[in-house]
Amino acid sequence: xxxxxxxxxxxxxxxxxxxxxxxxxxxxxxxxxxxxxxxxxxxxxxxxxxxxxxxxxxxxxxxxxxxxxxxxxxxxxxxxxxxxxxxxxxxxxxxxxxxxxxxxxxxxxxxxxxxxxxxxxxxxxxxxxxxxxxxxxxxxxxxxxxxxxxxxxxxxxxxxxxxxxxxxxxxxxxxxxxxxxxxxxxxxxxxxxxxxxxxxxxxxxxxxxxxxxxxxxxxxxxxxxxxxxxxxxxxxxxxxxxxxxxxxxxxxxxxxxxxxxxxxxxxxxxxxxxxxxxxxxxxxxxxxxxxxxxxxxxxxxxxxxxxxxxxxxxxxxxxxx
Amino acid sequence: xxxxxxxxxxxxxxxxxxxxxxxxxxxxxxxxxxxxxxxxxxxxxxxxxxxxxxxxxxxxxxxxxxxxxxxxxxxxxxxxxxxxxxxxxxxxxxxxxxxxxxxxxxxxxxxxxxxxxxxxxxxxxxxxxxxxxxxxxxxxxxxxxxxxxxxxxxxxxxxxxxxxxxxxxxxxxxxxxxxxxxxxxxxxxxxxxxxxxxxxxxxxxxxxxxxxxxxxxxxxxxxxxxxxxxxxxxxxxxxxxxxxxxxxxxxxxxxxxxxxxxxxxxxxxxxxxxxxxxxxxxxxxxxxxxxxxxxxxxxxxxxxxxxxxxxxxxxxxxxxxxxxxxxxxx
Numbered sequence: 001x002x003x004x005x006x007x008x009x010x011x012x013x014x015x016x017x018x019x020x021x022x023x024x025x026x027x028x029x030x031x032x033x034x035x036x037x038x039x040x041x042x043x044x045x046x047x048x049x050x051x052x053x054x055x056x057x058x059x060x061x062x063x064x065x066x067x068x069x070x071x072x073x074x075x076x077x078x079x080x081x082x083x084x085x086x087x088x089x090x091x092x093x094x095x096x097x098x099x100x101x102x103x104x105x106x107x108x109x110x111x112x113x114x115x116x117x118x119x120x121x122x123x124x125x126x127x128x129x130x131x132x133x134x135x136x137x138x139x140x141x142x143x144x145x146x147x148x149x150x151x152x153x154x155x156x157x158x159x160x161x162x163x164x165x166x167x168x169x170x171x172x173x174x175x176x177x178x179x180x181x182x183x184x185x186x187x188x189x190x191x192x193x194x195x196x197x198x199x200x201x202x203x204x205x206x207x208x209x210x211x212x213x214x215x216x217x218x219x220x221x222x223x224x225x226x227x228x229x230x231x232x233x234x235x236x237x238x239x240x241x242x243x244x245x246x247x248x249x250x251x252x253x254x255x256x257x258x259x260x261x262x263x264x265x266x267x268x269x270x271x272x273x274x275x276x277x278x279x280x281x282x283x284x285x286x287x288x289x290x291x292x293x294x295x296x297x298x299x300x301x302x303x304x305x306x307x308x309x310x311x312x313x314x315x316x317x318x319x320x321x
Numbered sequence: 322x323x324x325x326x327x328x329x330x331x332x333x334x335x336x337x338x339x340x341x342x343x344x345x346x347x348x349x350x351x352x353x354x355x356x357x358x359x360x361x362x363x364x365x366x367x368x369x370x371x372x373x374x375x376x377x378x379x380x381x382x383x384x385x386x387x388x389x390x391x392x393x394x395x396x397x398x399x400x401x402x403x404x405x406x407x408x409x410x411x412x413x414x415x416x417x418x419x420x421x422x423x424x425x426x427x428x429x430x431x432x433x434x435x436x437x438x439x440x441x442x443x444x445x446x447x448x449x450x451x452x453x454x455x456x457x458x459x460x461x462x463x464x465x466x467x468x469x470x471x472x473x474x475x476x477x478x479x480x481x482x483x484x485x486x487x488x489x490x491x492x493x494x495x496x497x498x499x500x501x502x503x504x505x506x507x508x509x510x511x512x513x514x515x516x517x518x519x520x521x522x523x524x525x526x527x528x529x530x531x532x533x534x535x536x537x538x539x540x541x542x543x544x545x546x547x548x549x550x551x552x553x554x555x556x557x558x559x560x561x562x563x564x565x566x567x568x569x570x571x572x573x574x575x576x577x578x579x580x581x582x583x584x585x586x587x588x589x590x591x592x593x594x595x596x597x598x599x600x601x602x603x604x605x606x607x608x609x610x611x612x613x614x615x616x617x618x619x620x621x622x623x624x625x626x627x628x629x630x631x632x633x634x635x636x637x638x639x640x641x642x643x644x645x646x647x648x649x650x651x
Contacts, residue, residue: 004525007522014518034512106385109354113356114356114358115353116354117537118356120563120564164634226513226514226540226541226544227540227544230537231511231537233512233513236508268502268517270518273519
C-alpha cells in the first residue's frame, strides 16, 4: 500500500513538472498583462527544438539551449504582435499554437524524414536520472527511505529546476524591484509609465521569461521524459497548465500545488485504469481525467473564492498624449 | 507539311511510350508519412521491392493533410495510374468517392472495406500475429505478468489485445495480462509520455514484457521498458532496432506484401477485387526475428511460436477475432 502510494506520487512528480514550468511561464506573462494562449505552441516548439538539437549535436544541454531560444523567439513574436502592434492577444496566441503544430511536423519531416518525428535519442543525448546522495544507502530504511530514494531522488535535473522555480518566482515577483514593476504593468500600466518606466520593455522582459520556461518544459518533454519528438506530443499540457494558473489565482506557490494536484489526478487516472475499486467498481478514469477542467470551471464560476486576473490583462497599453 | 509529320511522329512515339509503360502503379500513404518506421514504411518497402524486381517505376504521394487524400487519388486516377493503393483506414471515404468517378481504374485500400466493384479491400488477421507474440511474451516473462498498451480505444486495437491475451494464456494459463488503452481520441496515437507512464504503471504491478499497439505512443512504451531493463514488443514494422536488446520481438503486419501483391497482380493480369484477408497462412502477419533479438528468443520459445503458427495455419487453433463479436473469451 505504502509502496503503491510512493509510486503514484513519483509519477505525479514526473507528470507535474512540465505543467509547473509552463504554468510559471504563463504566470510571468499574464502578471505583466499579456494573456498567453500560446503556451501549448511554445511547449511543442521547445520540445521539437530540444530533440532536434540533441539528435544533431549529441548533447541534451545544447537541446535545452535550442529549446529555450526557439521558445523565446516565439514569445517575442507574440510580444511584437500584442505589445508593439497592440494586436489581440488571444488571436496571436492561437496563431502561435497553429504555427508551432504545423512547423514542427513540417521541419521534422524535411530534416529527418521520419513522419515528423525526430530520431530516437540515446542515453547520452537525454537528461538522465540524478541519484541524490545516500539514495542507495537509505533505500532500505522504512518510510523515510522510500520517500527519499524513490520520490525525491532519481529525477532529471529539470524536475529539480522546475520545483526550485516556484519559490524563485515567488521571491522574484514579491521581493524584487523587477517583480514589483512586472506586477504593476499588469495591474496599472499608466502608473508605471508615469514613474518613468517603459511598459513595453517590462512586458517584453516578461514574455521572454515566459518563453524561457516554456522552452525548458519542452526540453523536459522530449529529452528527459521521453526520447525524441513526436508530432503533437504536448497533448494539451499547455492548456492544462493555463487551467492550473487560473486555479492558483495567478500566484506562484499555489501554482505549484495546483500543478501537483493536476499531475496527481493524471497519475491516478493512469494507475487506476482497469483497476476495480471497492464499492464503485471499475475506476471512473474519464471522470478523473476531466477533474482538472471541472475544478477550474467551478473556480471560475466563483465557488472556491473569486479568481481575479491581473487588471490590465489582455489590454494593450496605449500611452495617452 | 514537315510540321505535321513531326506532330504525327511525336504522337506515334507517345503512343509507343504509353504501351511500354502500360503498368503505372501508384501508392498514397497515410498521414504518418513514408518513413514512419511503422505502418507506412512497410507499404513503401513493398513498393520498392516491386520496383527492384520488375524495373517498373511507381509513383507515390505523402499527404500532408486530410483534404489531400481525395486530390491525390483523383490525380493518379486521371493520369491513368493503375492500380492505386491507398494505405490506412482513414482513406476509405476518399477511395469510395474517387473509385466511383473512375470505374475503369483499379483501387486497393489497406485496413478498411470499400465495397465497390473496382476496389480491393485488404485486411489483416492481427489477432493471429498477436497470438504468437503473446506466446513469446508469456515464455519470456519471469514474473508471469505481462502488459499491453493500446493506442486509441477502438475495436481494431482490442483485436490486437485479445489475440495477445489468447497467446499469453495458451503458453501460461496462470499468467496475468494488464491491458491499458492510452485514450479515446486521435491524440492517443502520439502521446509517448502517457505511453511511458502506462508502461511504468504496469511494470510497477510486476509486468516485465509489454506489447504495444499504439503508433507513436508505443515509442514511449519501448523507451520506458528499455530504461527499466524490461522487455517491450513492437508492432506493424520490425521495431526490434529501436532499443536493441530490449525489444523482445515485433508483431509484423505485412503491408509490404499487400502492396507488392496488388502491383504484381495487375502486372500479371491476375487482379481481383473484393475482400482479401491476410493472416498467417498468407504470410500477412508474423513475428520478427533478427540480429537485434536473437539472444532474447530462446530455441524453445521459437519452437513454441512456430508450432502455434503451424497449428493456426492448419486450422487446429482458431484465434478469436475480437471484431467478430466485440468480446474477448480469453
